[in-house]
Amino acid sequence: MKSIQFVVNGKECTVLCPPAKPLLDVLREDLGLTASKECCGKGECGSCSVLINNEVVCSCLILTGQVENQKITTCEGVGLSPNLDVIQESFIAEGATQCGYCTPGIIVSAKAFLDGIDHVPSVGEIKTALGGNLCRCTGYTKIIKAVQTAASKKRSETETIG
Amino acid sequence: MLVSEIDMITPSSLSECLMLLSKKGRIHRVIAGGTDATVRMKEGKWRPEVWINIKNLNELRYIEESDDCIHIGPLTTHTDIIHSPILQRKADVLVDAAREVGATQMQNMGTIGGNIGTASPAGDTLPALYVLGARLELTSMSNKRTLPIEEFIFGPGRTVLKENEMITKIIIKPQSPNEIGIFQKLGPRKAQSISIVNVAISLTMEQDLKCREGKIAFGSVAPTIIRARKCESMLPLGQLNDELIRNIAKIAWKEVMPITDGRATATYRRDMASALLERGLYRLMRRWNNQ
Numbered sequence: 001m002k003s004i005q006f007v008v009n010g011k012e013c014t015v016l017c018p019p020a021k022p023l024l025d026v027l028r029e030d031l032g033l034t035a036s037k038e039c040c041g042k043g044e045c046g047s048c049s050v051l052i053n054n055e056v057v058c059s060c061l062i063l064t065g066q067v068e069n070q071k072i073t074t075c076e077g078v079g080l081s082p083n084l085d086v087i088q089e090s091f092i093a094e095g096a097t098q099c100g101y102c103t104p105g106i107i108v109s110a111k112a113f114l115d116g117i118d119h120v121p122s123v124g125e126i127k128t129a130l131g132g133n134l135c136r137c138t139g140y141t142k143i144i145k146a147v148q149t150a151a152s153k154k155r156s157e158t159e160t161i162g
Numbered sequence: 163m164l165v166s167e168i169d170m171i172t173p174s175s176l177s178e179c180l181m182l183l184s185k186k187g188r189i190h191r192v193i194a195g196g197t198d199a200t201v202r203m204k205e206g207k208w209r210p211e212v213w214i215n216i217k218n219l220n221e222l223r224y225i226e227e228s229d230d231c232i233h234i235g236p237l238t239t240h241t242d243i244i245h246s247p248i249l250q251r252k253a254d255v256l257v258d259a260a261r262e263v264g265a266t267q268m269q270n271m272g273t274i275g276g277n278i279g280t281a282s283p284a285g286d287t288l289p290a291l292y293v294l295g296a297r298l299e300l301t302s303m304s305n306k307r308t309l310p311i312e313e314f315i316f317g318p319g320r321t322v323l324k325e326n327e328m329i330t331k332i333i334i335k336p337q338s339p340n341e342i343g344i345f346q347k348l349g350p351r352k353a354q355s356i357s358i359v360n361v362a363i364s365l366t367m368e369q370d371l372k373c374r375e376g377k378i379a380f381g382s383v384a385p386t387i388i389r390a391r392k393c394e395s396m397l398p399l400g401q402l403n404d405e406l407i408r409n410i411a412k413i414a415w416k417e418v419m420p421i422t423d424g425r426a427t428a429t430y431r432r433d434m435a436s437a438l439l440e441r442g443l444y445r446l447m448r449r450w451n452n453q
């Protein structure tokens with residue numbers, strides 16, 4: 001057991017856990033943050049995606065001892081009802097979620113992707129960016145649409161402010 | 163060893179890390195991005211007593227050009243490679259290969275040092291490093307040696323790395339303006355898949371589609387990456403036109419030595435090795451023509 005400190009969704013926290021315990025398990029079991037889901041457990045599906053220092057990674061393959069003093073953002077940190085992020089609102093508006101298992105991981109991936117660009121992405125760009133996130137329900141069309149909708153809403157928001 | 167019993171030490175400098183590696187006693191293994199290491203820990207294959215976590219050793223994460231060489235730190239991620247202006251200009255084949263590793267998450271997490279350390283016959287950056295003539299610097303507390311990547315890997319997952327050593331630098335020769343390279347991969351799907359066959363090509367061009375010399379390295383068709391020397395020797399035989407390209411691709415079919423496994427049969431791999439080389443050469447010629 002080790003005492004490990006890091007920041008999750010803006011809050012400092014300290015957990016006492018084996019350092020080789022995957023971050024995903026600590027988020028879900030020790031911190032009660034259950035948006036990130038385990039599916040494959042080996043980096044293939046993206047349902048466990050979180051941001052570490054604003055980059056999207058699979059929390060099922062990161063050991064908790066490796067995130068000491070790092071900044072982690074989960075889907076809860078992107079937005080929680082009633083203060084949803086524009087990406088989450090777009091997913092609802094476009095009907096881009098069915099069973100919802102993949103959704104938190106996809107929202108997190110989309111957040112990292114859209115924060116890194118300042119245009120409305122093409123279908124090809126979205127497919128590359130979200131290639132590590134599998135969805136077995138929606139067929140992806142509505143997910144892609146939702147990401148484009150979010151991007152255009154974000155743009156019009158910044159234009160109004162600017 | 164249970165996962166819950168595995169300890170972790172995070173050295174704060176390279177010298178501290180080398181000191182830890184030189185210590186006898188507990189069985190240790192280095193973990194960087196963990197995209198191979200954690201998967202194998204979960205499968206029960208790798209259960210060291212202690213992980214030496216180098217993920218945030220930022221002194222080993224850099225891409226620099228000096229003394230006519232490009233120096234790459236082992237903790238450079240695939241994403242770093244894809245975005246590097248130096249590599250885009252002077253090591254296009256490595257950038258191509260990094261783009262084919264997994265998907266965004268794996269590119270953000272996985273490192274070039276880890277890809278070399280795993281020494282998988284399907285490792286995507288490896289054929290690119292072979293054709294770029296990469297040399298590896300291996301460092302221990304008391305010693306430093308540099309050797310070509312061909313001499314580092316001698317079987318699937320098998321390398322000459324000693325227990326007290328780590329990869330501390332990857333050194334490649336920058337391409338000159340008349341050198342062009344490409345990486346081609348066939349996997350079961352576009353993102354996130356292990357190569358069934360991959361190939362890296364680097365050519366030094368002269369006037370009129372003539373190639374002075376070239377290097378071709380295949381992955382996933384032998385226990386290690388292999389150079390296709392017979393194909394390479396045909397590259398300077400004339401203009402790289404349809405006929406020559408097809409003939410070279412035919413020789414590739416014979417030159418690779420694949421096995422049948424869960425991912426593909428040996429014959430399919432031969433066919434695809436030949437097809438990928440042909441496609442790669444066509445694409446390079448088109449690019450060279452348009453330059």
Ligand SMILES: Cc1cc2nc3c(=O)[nH]c(=O)nc-3n(C[C@H](O)[C@H](O)[C@H](O)COP(=O)(O)OP(=O)(O)OC[C@H]3O[C@@H](n4cnc5c(N)ncnc54)[C@H](O)[C@@H]3O)c2cc1C
Nearest residue numbers: 043194195196197198199264272273276277279285286329
């Ligand atoms: C879903 C998924 C998809 C993948 N897709 C691909 C793919 O398409 N192509 C591909 O090539 N690979 C792929 N991989 C494998 C993996 O992502 C890469 O090999 C990656 O580059 C490994 O880097 P890492 O930093 O995560 O290594 P780690 O897992 O941290 O380490 C791997 C090995 O290298 C050793 N090591 C690490 N750094 C050093 C060093 N500096 N000196 C000495 N030894 C070191 C470790 O001790 C360990 O033995 C995939 C993996 C997953 C989980």
Ligand code: FES
Nearest residue numbers: 039040041046060
């Ligand atoms: S659970 Fe982590 S990628 Fe599938």
Ligand code: FES
Nearest residue numbers: 098099135136137
């Ligand atoms: S909505 Fe069910 S897996 Fe994506």
